Amino acid sequence: MLSKSKVKQIRSLELKKFRNETNTFVAEGNKLVADMLPAFECDLLIAKPSWMATQGDIPAKELLEADDNDIRKASFLKNPQDVLAVFKRPAWSxxxxxxxxxxxxxxxxxxxxxxxxxxxxxxxxxxxxxxxxxxxxxxxxxxxxxxxxxxxxxxxxxxxxxxxxxxxxxxxxxxxxxxxxxxxxxxxxxxxxxxxxxxxxxxxxxxxxxxxxxxxxxxxxxxxxxxxxxxxxxxxxxxxxxxxxxxxxxx
Structure with a gap:
């Protein structure tokens, strides 16, 4: 089960203020997260066990299994998929x-x-x-x-x-x-x-x-x-x- 504090942390990233303070952003969805994992540093990833089983080694600092209810609480989507991740914002010059x-x-x-x-x-x-x-x-x-x-x-x-x-x-x-x-x-x-x-x-x-x-x-x-x-x-x-x-x- 995803803790209330973890849900609050993720939901706070809807606001630019907190994205700037933590230098992080949220991505959701099976394909989007899979595409971003090789490109951006991942602080947190929550996903259904079925999704994790298809990915092999997942390069995330914190990895949490979640059910539909957990993901729905943290998600910004009307119809959440199997995975949500918090990534570090890149430093582009x-x-x-x-x-x-x-x-x-x-x-x-x-x-x-x-x-x-x-x-x-x-x-x-x-x-x-x-x-x-x-x-x-x-x-x-x-x-x-x-x-x-x-x-x-x-x-x-x-x-x-x-x-x-x-x-x-x-x-x-x-x-x-x-x-x-x-x-x-x-x-x-x-x-x-x-x-x-x-x-x-x-x-x-x-x-x-x-x-x-x-x-x-x-x-x-x-x-x-x-x-x-x-x-x-x-x-x-x-x-x-x-x-x-x-x-x-x-x-």
């Missing part, structure tokens, strides 16, 4: 993210954990290894975001920084800074670089003015047909997919 050598995503105030998780998953699919976020972007290690990534955090490093200052530094090195705007150039006809930074903005307000001022390559995703009246904009995760797909199609 922003210095690794060199937009002069690779394509990087930058997120300016993305608020929805589901959108962020989907964007991380998209980055993984399109071979983008680094995402640079403004400090007010949703936390990549919140339970909802981690679940939405479907394990992509194993391959994609997410950094938080003063985004305008970071972009200003890159602009001084003539790095292409792409952003999507209604007055931008058609993405399907504009010349695109194989390296640089793609900036995606907040769900409701888009890219904020101080960030927009640094964008040197404005893009527009046209609707079809262009003369037809449509909804005002695309969901940011969908727009990210369209932009990344076009960059990779050219490359």
């Amino acid at each position: 922003l210095e690794e993210a060199d937009p002069q050598q690779q394509l990087i995503l930058a997120l300016d105030g993305i608020q929805d954990p589901g959108n962020l998780g989907t964007i991380i998953r998209l980055a993984d699919w399109f071979g983008i290894e680094h995402i640079v976020c403004s400090q007010d972007t949703a936390d990549a290690f919140s339970p909802k975001t981690v679940q939405a990534t479907m394990g992509a955090l194993v391959h994609v490093k997410v950094h938080y920084t003063d985004l305008p200052a970071y972009l200003q530094k890159q602009a001084e090195h003539q790095v292409p800074l792409y952003g999507t705007f209604l007055d931008g150039e058609n993405i399907y006809t504009k010349e695109l670089s194989e390296t640089g930074i793609i900036i995606m903005g907040n769900e409701g307000n888009g890219i904020r003015p101080e960030t927009e001022a640094l964008v040197n390559e404005k893009l527009y995703i046209p609707n079809y047909p262009q003369e037809r009246e449509t909804s005002e904009s695309l969901n940011v995760a969908i727009a990210t997919a369209v932009v990344c797909a076009e960059f990779r199609r050219r490359g």
Whole structure:
């Protein structure tokens, strides 16, 4: 049986404050946890005996057998699976993210954990290894975001920084800074670089003015047909997919 204190410890990690204090995060689900075990240090793993029996040697500091009721008490999911784990948050260096050598995503105030998780998953699919976020972007290690990534955090490093200052530094090195705007150039006809930074903005307000001022390559995703009246904009995760797909199609 899982102790009340252990359940409380796990449940506290729903809040960013406690994730920061302990430098840990939660992942749930048979495949997600199995994918993350080789990549991240595991402080605690609770699982049904049937799941443990299929795993062999499990690299966790603390390993606890649990039944359905135990896992349900600790879980953040509506329909918990067989395993839940608490991992150490990795120490990723922003210095690794060199937009002069690779394509990087930058997120300016993305608020929805589901959108962020989907964007991380998209980055993984399109071979983008680094995402640079403004400090007010949703936390990549919140339970909802981690679940939405479907394990992509194993391959994609997410950094938080003063985004305008970071972009200003890159602009001084003539790095292409792409952003999507209604007055931008058609993405399907504009010349695109194989390296640089793609900036995606907040769900409701888009890219904020101080960030927009640094964008040197404005893009527009046209609707079809262009003369037809449509909804005002695309969901940011969908727009990210369209932009990344076009960059990779050219490359």
